[in-house]
Amino acid sequence: MARMLKTILSQTLEAEEAASMYSSFDIIGSVVIIKIPEPLATKKNLIGKIILDEIKSVKSVFAQVSSVKGDYRLRCLEHIAGENDTLVEYKEHGCRFKVDLVNTYFSPRLSTERLRVANLVSDNEVVTNMFAGVGTFSIIMARMHSRCKVYSIDINPAAIELSHHNSKLNGVESRVVSILGDAREIISKEIQLQSDRVLMPLPEKAHEYVDCAVEALRDRGGIIHYFAHVKALGKKYALEQSLLDVKSVFSNYDTEIQFSRVVREVGPRMYQVVTDIYVHK
Numbered sequence: 001m002a003r004m005l006k007t008i009l010s011q012t013l014e015a016e017e018a019a020s021m022y023s024s025f026d027i028i029g030s031v032v033i034i035k036i037p038e039p040l041a042t043k044k045n046l047i048g049k050i051i052l053d054e055i056k057s058v059k060s061v062f063a064q065v066s067s068v069k070g071d072y073r074l075r076c077l078e079h080i081a082g083e084n085d086t087l088v089e090y091k092e093h094g095c096r097f098k099v100d101l102v103n104t105y106f107s108p109r110l111s112t113e114r115l116r117v118a119n120l121v122s123d124n125e126v127v128t129n130m131f132a133g134v135g136t137f138s139i140i141m142a143r144m145h146s147r148c149k150v151y152s153i154d155i156n157p158a159a160i161e162l163s164h165h166n167s168k169l170n171g172v173e174s175r176v177v178s179i180l181g182d183a184r185e186i187i188s189k190e191i192q193l194q195s196d197r198v199l200m201p202l203p204e205k206a207h208e209y210v211d212c213a214v215e216a217l218r219d220r221g222g223i224i225h226y227f228a229h230v231k232a233l234g235k236k237y238a239l240e241q242s243l244l245d246v247k248s249v250f251s252n253y254d255t256e257i258q259f260s261r262v263v264r265e266v267g268p269r270m271y272q273v274v275t276d277i278y279v280h281k
Helices: 002-010 015-020 038-054 109-121 135-146 156-169 183-191 206-216 235-249
Strands: 026-030 029-032 058-065 077-082 085-094 096-100 126-129 149-154 176-178 197-200 222-231 254-267 270-280
Touching: 002 038, 002 096, 015 038, 026 183, 038 058, 058 126, 085 197, 085 235, 096 109, 096 135, 109 135, 109 254, 109 270, 126 183, 135 149, 135 156, 149 183, 149 222, 183 206, 183 270, 197 206, 206 222, 206 235, 206 270, 222 235, 222 254, 235 254, 235 270
Parallel strands: 029 058, 126 149, 126 197, 149 176, 197 222
Antiparallel strands: 026 029, 058 077, 085 096, 222 270, 254 270
């Protein structure tokens, strides 16, 4: 995909300009989100028009002008071509999702991880998704397993509204319970000791919520999918560093590490790593 973008742009831009474009970009439904280097800022609308003309399925092009930030994990987008609409429909693993690209967090780059985790779930499991966003992880699990139940928690009202909508859209509203609030408070007051599995897909802050993730598990224990950002020289070293960090963060608990992998590179020498941890209680 990166090569395709550079090839498209090289037909209009100077070779050096096309080569300077960032290699990664997102296609979410009919929307393309790209990052534009500062030297090419004056040509952003031209770049957007080229993408719009060359990729027929695309209706809108936005430039990402900030990193993900804040409690709601939002990024600033600037409209540069096509329709100015950030509410899009996205399809993944047989499910449909309405996504608000400005007011909620969403990444198509977690598609492989969402399927991997869903394949690990059993039909009769109860799952707590502590940072659920618009419900992608939760709904895919519920669609694949007809008797599992998912508590889908997020602190962002816009995300929970879409989680409700997406649950109905995919016919799983009776088994995906979308809950607005801070996961720590929701687990403590409403759903402690009920889950067989807990997801923590918030790598920036997951380490702050380990105790309440364990609190959500049944008395016999269960699985926690722990996401973290790790700074390292490469993927191999990221895994090694991540395992050290996990042992430190979970030092108060009897744990067994079942699996670990690098999900993606999120910046220079910065990796997102997921670790599957069985916690004995």
